Amino acid sequence: MSSSERTNFVEMLRDVKLKVTPQRIAILEQIQKNGHFSIEEIYEDVLKMFPSISLATVYKNIHSLMESDIIREIKVPGHKSKYQISGNSRSYMGCSVCGLVENIETPNKKAPSSASKWKIVDTMVMFIGICPKCKK
Amino acid sequence: MSSSERTNFVEMLRDVKLKVTPQRIAILEQIQKNGHFSIEEIYEDVLKMFPSISLATVYKNIHSLMESDIIREIKVPGHKSKYQISGNSRSYMGCSVCGLVENIETPNKKAPSSASKWKIVDTMVMFIGICPKCKK
DNA sequence: CTCTGTGCAAAGCGTTTGCAAACGA
DNA sequence: TCGTTTGCAAACGCTTTGCACAGAG
Numbered sequence: 001m002s003s004s005e006r007t008n009f010v011e012m013l014r015d016v017k018l019k020v021t022p023q024r025i026a027i028l029e030q031i032q033k034n035g036h037f038s039i040e041e042i043y044e045d046v047l048k049m050f051p052s053i054s055l056a057t058v059y060k061n062i063h064s065l066m067e068s069d070i071i072r073e074i075k076v077p078g079h080k081s082k083y084q085i086s087g088n089s090r091s092y093m094g095c096s097v098c099g100l101v102e103n104i105e106t107p108n109k110k111a112p113s114s115a116s117k118w119k120i121v122d123t124m125v126m127f128i129g130i131c132p133k134c135k136k
Numbered sequence: 137m138s139s140s141e142r143t144n145f146v147e148m149l150r151d152v153k154l155k156v157t158p159q160r161i162a163i164l165e166q167i168q169k170n171g172h173f174s175i176e177e178i179y180e181d182v183l184k185m186f187p188s189i190s191l192a193t194v195y196k197n198i199h200s201l202m203e204s205d206i207i208r209e210i211k212v213p214g215h216k217s218k219y220q221i222s223g224n225s226r227s228y229m230g231c232s233v234c235g236l237v238e239n240i241e242t243p244n245k246k247a248p249s250s251a252s253k254w255k256i257v258d259t260m261v262m263f264i265g266i267c268p269k270c271k272k
Numbered sequence: 273c274t275c276t277g278t279g280c281a282a283a284g285c286g287t288t289t290g291c292a293a294a295c296g297a
Numbered sequence: 298t299c300g301t302t303t304g305c306a307a308a309c310g311c312t313t314t315g316c317a318c319a320g321a322g
Contacts (some may be wrong), residue, residue: 019321054279073213105248111263112241122264127247129256155296190304
């Protein structure tokens with residue numbers, strides 16, 4: 001990871017009044033480095049860099065980071081939730097076979113008038129398909 | 137429920153080689169009648185009409201009905217999965233506060249070329265917002 | 273120093289499984 | 298009759314909680 005990324009996370013955390021702990025940074029770096037991760041995968045990867053971390057800590061952090069909108073939950077139907085650093089992309093390809101998630105460029109999308117009584121705060125487009133690996 | 141709806145479910149089940157049991161019909165009727173339901177809600181409502189049904193039966197049926205694509209799973213980030221009878225609509229409004237899901241008319245949507253290596257089988261658009269009730 | 277975060281172990285809950293009996297075809 | 302489904306209870310596995318200690322601010 002570059003130091004600018006680290007600085008980035010530190011600022012993000014300060015902005016939302018979360019303390020900057022090495023565990024938190026390690027979790028964020030893993031999520032950023034590897035894209036879309038389930039809790040289990042995040043835990044196992046952080047463990048390599050940070051052998052003393054506990055699963056409970058990962059869960060607690062995933063929650064507080066989601067509440068602060070630093071990370072975001074993505075779910076492909078039939079698979080476990082995955083997490084990614086919040087960003088502009090809200091369009092995903094999800095593999096129905098293995099659960100892989102990839103960001104794609106966002107097709108512009110407006111909520112139809114039938115939703116006018118709602119206050120719309122976000123738009124998510126998910127394409128469900130079969131990824132190149134699972135096609136074989 | 138109308139008898140045509142019942143007939144409908146019977147045919148759906150036969151088409152996919154699932155046996156027509158009263159429990160299955162009751163589950164399907166509840167889902168159809170009430171829109172988007174979590175497993176817990178389906179169970180509690182079916183229980184009123186069918187006091188002997190067990191939670192395990194609901195779970196088993198939700199799975200086989202999903203495998204046969206008779207019902208579909210929808211998940212609003214941060215809330216439990218809900219289920220609905222499969223249909224044409226694959227566009228939803230999801231309430232980030234209470235988890236309410238509503239179908240909306242589908243805005244046409246094509247996967248961008250960046251996804252060309254995938255085999256796309258479905259498209260789902262989800263608008264996240266705050267429903268009229270939670271706005272108050 | 274104070275308050276938040278961590279780690280551990282136990283508790284909690286939603287979901288799944290095994291099995292015998294009931295049921296649909 | 299044969300294979301599937303149901304209902305029950307036990308087992309499972311993921312997630313949360315309580316608490317004492319460590320660490321950030």
